[in-house]
Amino acid sequence: MKFRRLPFIAGFLVVPVVLYVIFVVSPFVQTIFYSFTDWGGLTDTQNFIGIDNYVRIFSDDIFVGAILHNAFLLVLMPVVTILLALFLAFMLNVGGRGDSAGIRGVRGSGVYKVVLFFPQVLSVAIIVVLFQSVFRTDGRGLLNALLMAVGLVSPNDPVQWFNSPTLVLWCLLAVMVWSGVGFYMVLFSAAMQSIPREIYEAALLDGATRGATFFRITLPLLWENISVAWVYLGFIALDGFALVTGLTPDTGGGGPDHASELISNVLYRTAFTQGKFGLACAMGVALAVFSLLLAIVQLRVTRRDRIEF
Amino acid sequence: MPFSPKPSGAEISRRQLLSRAAALAVLAGPTAGLLSACAGGGSGGSSASGTKSATNPFGVATDAPLDVVIFDGGFGDAYAKYDVNLYKKAFPSANAAVKSTQKISDQLQPRFANGTPPDVIDDSGDNQIKPGTLVTSNALTDLQPLLDAPSYDDPNVKVRDTLLPGVLDVGTYNGKVYLLNYSYTAYGLWYNKKLFDSKGWTPPKTWNDFKTLAPQIKAAGIAPWVHAGKYPYYMGVPIMDWIGKAGGNQVLIDIDNLKPNAWRVDAVKASLNAVVDMVHNGWVLPGAEGMSHIESQQAFLDGKAAFIPVGTWFENEMRKTIPAGTELTLVAMPDLTDKDAQPYGTLRAEAGEPFIVPVKAKNQAGGLEFLRVMLSKDAAKNFAQATSSLSIVKGSADSVTTSTALTSANKAVQAAGENLLHYRSVTDWYPTLINEWEAATGELMAGRFTADQWIDKVQAAADKVAGDSSIQKYHRDK
Numbered sequence: 170m171k172f173r174r175l176p177f178i179a180g181f182l183v184v185p186v187v188l189y190v191i192f193v194v195s196p197f198v199q200t201i202f203y204s205f206t207d208w209g210g211l212t213d214t215q216n217f218i219g220i221d222n223y224v225r226i227f228s229d230d231i232f233v234g235a236i237l238h239n240a241f242l243l244v245l246m247p248v249v250t251i252l253l254a255l256f257l258a259f260m261l262n263v264g265g266r267g268d269s270a271g272i273r274g275v276r277g278s279g280v281y282k283v284v285l286f287f288p289q290v291l292s293v294a295i296i297v298v299l300f301q302s303v304f305r306t307d308g309r310g311l312l313n314a315l316l317m318a319v320g321l322v323s324p325n326d327p328v329q330w331f332n333s334p335t336l337v338l339w340c341l342l343a344v345m346v347w348s349g350v351g352f353y354m355v356l357f358s359a360a361m362q363s364i365p366r367e368i369y370e371a372a373l374l375d376g377a378t379r380g381a382t383f384f385r386i387t388l389p390l391l392w393e394n395i396s397v398a399w400v401y402l403g404f405i406a407l408d409g410f411a412l413v414t415g416l417t418p419d420t421g422g423g424g425p426d427h428a429s430e431l432i433s434n435v436l437y438r439t440a441f442t443q444g445k446f447g448l449a450c451a452m453g454v455a456l457a458v459f460s461l462l463l464a465i466v467q468l469r470v471t472r473r474d475r476i477e478f
Numbered sequence: 479m480p481f482s483p484k485p486s487g488a489e490i491s492r493r494q495l496l497s498r499a500a501a502l503a504v505l506a507g508p509t510a511g512l513l514s515a516c517a518g519g520g521s522g523g524s525s526a527s528g529t530k531s532a533t534n535p536f537g538v539a540t541d542a543p544l545d546v547v548i549f550d551g552g553f554g555d556a557y558a559k560y561d562v563n564l565y566k567k568a569f570p571s572a573n574a575a576v577k578s579t580q581k582i583s584d585q586l587q588p589r590f591a592n593g594t595p596p597d598v599i600d601d602s603g604d605n606q607i608k609p610g611t612l613v614t615s616n617a618l619t620d621l622q623p624l625l626d627a628p629s630y631d632d633p634n635v636k637v638r639d640t641l642l643p644g645v646l647d648v649g650t651y652n653g654k655v656y657l658l659n660y661s662y663t664a665y666g667l668w669y670n671k672k673l674f675d676s677k678g679w680t681p682p683k684t685w686n687d688f689k690t691l692a693p694q695i696k697a698a699g700i701a702p703w704v705h706a707g708k709y710p711y712y713m714g715v716p717i718m719d720w721i722g723k724a725g726g727n728q729v730l731i732d733i734d735n736l737k738p739n740a741w742r743v744d745a746v747k748a749s750l751n752a753v754v755d756m757v758h759n760g761w762v763l764p765g766a767e768g769m770s771h772i773e774s775q776q777a778f779l780d781g782k783a784a785f786i787p788v789g790t791w792f793e794n795e796m797r798k799t800i801p802a803g804t805e806l807t808l809v810a811m812p813d814l815t816d817k818d819a820q821p822y823g824t825l826r827a828e829a830g831e832p833f834i835v836p837v838k839a840k841n842q843a844g845g846l847e848f849l850r851v852m853l854s855k856d857a858a859k860n861f862a863q864a865t866s867s868l869s870i871v872k873g874s875a876d877s878v879t880t881s882t883a884l885t886s887a888n889k890a891v892q893a894a895g896e897n898l899l900h901y902r903s904v905t906d907w908y909p910t911l912i913n914e915w916e917a918a919t920g921e922l923m924a925g926r927f928t929a930d931q932w933i934d935k936v937q938a939a940a941d942k943v944a945g946d947s948s949i950q951k952y953h954r955d956k
Contacts, residue, residue: 211590211615307765332768418708426917444611
C-alpha cells in the first residue's frame with residue numbers, strides 16, 4: 170500500500186510542481202543570479218561583478234528614498250485600512266441599537282456593504298483613471314472644483330495633490346486605503362458573524378457599552394483575521410507600482426522630484442529605461458528579502474493563542 | 479476560524495525531500511532544453527539569403543517571412559500596413575506581417591533577451607526600449623548598407639540622397655547610423671490662428687514682444703501659456719530651444735558631450751530666468767504644473783490658453799477632439815535676447831519615430847528592404863496623407879494641403895533652412911540625466927526651484943553620468 174501511494178500522489182503533483190518550478194522558482198533563481206551580473210537585459214551575455222550592484226543600490230539616494238517611502242506606506246496603510254475596516258464592519262454588524270430583537274448592524278447596512286465593497290471589483294487601471302480626475306491639478310479636478318466652489322481654494326492657485334512633494338504620499342495613501350478597505354470590511358464582517366451571538370447578548374445583559382463590546386469581545390476574537398490582513402496589506406504597501414506609475418508626475422512616475430519614488434517603480438525604470446537589468450535584479454532581491462522579513466515579523470508580533478468557540 | 483498561517487516547508491521529512499529531488503530530476507530534461515534555448519537562441523541574422531540584384535540589393539530570400547512590429551501611437555499603424563503591402567508586391571511568396579502594440583519594451587525585451595527579435599521594429603512611445611541601451615548592447619544592425627543602396631524609385635540615386643538634410647543625426651551613435659527616424663518632427667509653440675486673428679494679436683518674435691502680449695492675453699481671460707507639467711519633457715521646447723538659440727549650437731553640443739560646467743553658461747541662465755518669469759508673472763494656466771499632455775493639449779484646444787509647446791504630432795494626436803474651425807499653427811520660439819547667436823526662425827526639428835533592424839533578426843535583409851520600401855516616394859506620400867506629418871523623405875508633404883498644422887510646420891521648416899537645433903543627452907542618451915532634468919524642470923515650473931537650483935541639480939546629474947564608468951558615453955561634433 171505504502172509503495173503504491175507515493176507514485177499515486179506524485180502523479181498528481183507532477184504537473185503543478187513542474188509549473189511551479191518553471192514559472193515561480195526558476196525566475197527567482199535567475200533573478201538572484203542576474204543580481205550579481207552587469208546584464209543589460211537585451212543580450213544573452215553578462216559579466217559576473219560580485220556584490221557591486223548591492224553596494225550601488227544602497228548608496229543611491231533615490232533607491233534609499235524609495236525604501237523610506239515604502240516604509241511610510243508600510244506603517245500607515247495597513248493600520249489605517251484595518252482600523253477603518255474594523256470600524257465599518259463593527260458598525261455594519263453589531264453597531265446598531267441593541268434591543269429585544271438582539272444584536273444587529275446600523276440601519277441600511279446591506280446598502281453600505283455593497284457601496285463600500287465596490288472599489289474591490291475595479292481594476293487598478295480604472296482606479297488610476299478615476300483618481301486622475303479626482304486629483305486633477307486645475308479647476309476641472311473633482312476635489313479642486315469642490316474646494317473652489319466652497320471658497321477654500323483660489324482658482325489661481327489650485328491644490329497640487331500628486332504634484333506637491335508634501336501631499337503626494339498622503340494622496341497615494343488615500344487611494345490605497347480607499348481601494349482596499351471594502352475587501353477587509355467584508356472579511357472582518359464574515360469573521361464577526363461567526364462569533365456566537367450569545368457572547369454579545371451576555372455582554373449586553375451585563376450592561377457593556379459598544380466600545381467595551383468591541384474591545385473586550387470583537388477585537389480579541391478577530392485577532393487572527395487582523396494579523397492576516399496586516400500581512401496582505403503590508404505586501405500591497407511594498408508594491409504600489411501601478412498607482413505610482415499612473416498617478417504621479419515625471420516619466421514613469423515617482424515625482425515631483427522623486428518625492429513619491431517606490432522600490433517597484435525605481436526598479437522598473439532601472440531595468441526598462443536605463444537598461445540595467447542586473448542592478449534592477451538586485452533591487453528585486455532586496456524587495457523580496459524585505460517582504461520575507463515583513464511576513465516573519467508581522468506573524469510573530471501578531472501571534473497569540475487561538476480561542477476556540 | 480479560517481487561515482492559520484504556518485511556515486510551509488518547516489517540517490520537510492526525508493521522504494518529501496527524496497520525492498522533491500525526483501521531481502527535480504524529471505524536470506531537468508525539459509528545463510535544460512529551455513535554458514539552452516534561451517542562452518543560445520538566434521545565433522545571428524540573415525541565415526536565409528537570396529541572390530542580390532539591382533531590385534533586391536540586400537539579397538532578400540524571396541520566401542523568407544518578415545516580422546514587423548509597429549508602435550501604434552500618434553501615427554497609428556495604417557501607414558505601415560500600406561508599406562507591408564508594397565513589400566508583398568515585390569516578394570509575393572513571403573509571409574510579411576505587421577503587429578502593432580503600444581508596449582514595445584514589455585513585449586519585445588524578452589524577445590531580445592532570447593535572441594529572437596522581430597525583423598523591423600518601430601521603437602517608439604513611452605514604453606520604447608531606449609535606443610541608447612540597444613546600441614550599447616550591440617543589438618542593432620548598422621544601417622550603412624541601406625543608405626548606400628539604390629533608392630526604390632531611381633536606381634541611380636542612393637537612398638541617403640533622397641532624405642532631408644540632417645535627419646540621420648539623431649540615429650547616429652559614435653559615427654554609425656543604427657536608427658532610421660522616419661517622421662520629421664518640428665517643435666515649437668502652437669497657437670490658434672483663428673483666435674489670434676479675431677483678437678488682433680500676432681505671435682511674438684521676441685521675448686520682449688511676448689512680455690507685452692502676455693498681459694493682453696491674460697486680460698482677455700485666457701492664460702498665455704499651458705504645458706504638460708506632469709511630463710516635464712515638453713518644457714524642453716522653451717528651455718532647451720532658447721539655450722541653443724541664445725547661446726548657439728556649441729552650447730548644446732557641449733551639454734551633450736558632458737563637458738564640465740556645460741550647464742553653467744549665461745544662455746542656460748537667461749533661458750531659465752525667462753521661464754521662471756512666466757511662472758511668477760502668473761502667465762501659466764493655474765494647475766498646468768500637474769497636467770498630463772492630453773489634459774494640457776485639450777485645455778489649449780478649449781481656448782483656455784494661448785500657447786503650448788508640442789511637436790508636430792499634435793494635430794494627429796488630438797484629431798478627435800479638435801473643435802471645428804481651429805487653425806493650429808506652429809511658430810519657432812521667439813528671440814530670447816537682442817543678440818541671440820542664432821537668427822529668428824531657428825527651429826528644433828529632427829527626425830523621430832525610430833525604426834530599427836535588430837542584429838539578430840531572422841530576416842535581416844528583409845528588414846533592410848522593408849525600410850527601403852518605406853523610403854519610396856509612394857510610401858512617404860501615403861505617410862504624409864495618413865498622419866498629417868512630414869516624413870524624412872524630401873518633398874513628402876508638398877502635395878498635401880488639407881491641414882493648417884502640416885502646412886505651417888512645412889513653412890517653419892523651410893524658413894529655418896539650415897538653422898536647426900537638436901540635443902540628445904536629455905532626450906535619449908543618458909536616462910539618469912533625463913530623469914534629473916525632468917525632476918528639476920518639474921520643480922521649476924511649480925515655482926519651487928530657482929534657476930540656480932535647477933542648474934545645480936542638472937549639472938550634478940551630468941557630472942555623475944560623466945563619472946560613472948558603467949554608463950556608455952556618446953559624443954557628437956555637429
